[in-house]
Amino acid sequence: MFEQDKPIYLQIRERIEDQIVDNQLKEGEQAPSTTQLVNFYKINHATVSKGVNQLVEEGILFKRRGIGMFVAEGARERLIQNRKDTFLENFVVGLVQEANKLGITDQELFELIKKCKGSV
Known part of the structure; x- marks a missing residue:
């Protein structure tokens, strides 16, 4: 259910983010609610709260006292932009650097990406 190499609170956070993005x-x-998540995943309340509270601090979720947590306006677009930025840093920069080392032209790189995207 959870990956061993990543803290559970981050995985909870990412699952909520995925639900918003999707x-x-x-x-x-x-x-x-944190209680619903605790019961569903059968994990510690503090673990769930840590992941959820990060989303609240970042303005992705907001709390209404006595009612619950809600998805904030603009949350989906912010999450998508954050993921695009992370994608750029983690994948595209290295890809372009390696392409440059190998002498792959922009057009060749574009064709490789199109070919790969078509086969996935």
């Missing part, structure tokens, strides 16, 4: 949780909709 439009399973829409802006303005109520997110699962």
Whole structure:
């Protein structure tokens, strides 16, 4: 259920983020409560709270006292932009650097990406 090499609170956070990015949780909709997540995943309340609170601190979720947590306006777009930035840093920069070392032209690189994308 959870990966061994990554803290569980981060995995909880990422699962909520995925639900927002995939439009399973829409802006303005109520997110699962920490109690619901604790019961569903059978994990410690503090672990769930840590992941959820990070999303609250970043403005992805917001709390309404006595009601629950909700997806903030603009949350999906912010998450997508953050993931694009991370994708650029973690994958594209290294790809371009290696392509330059190998003398691969921009056009060749573009064709390689199109070929790869078509086979996935």
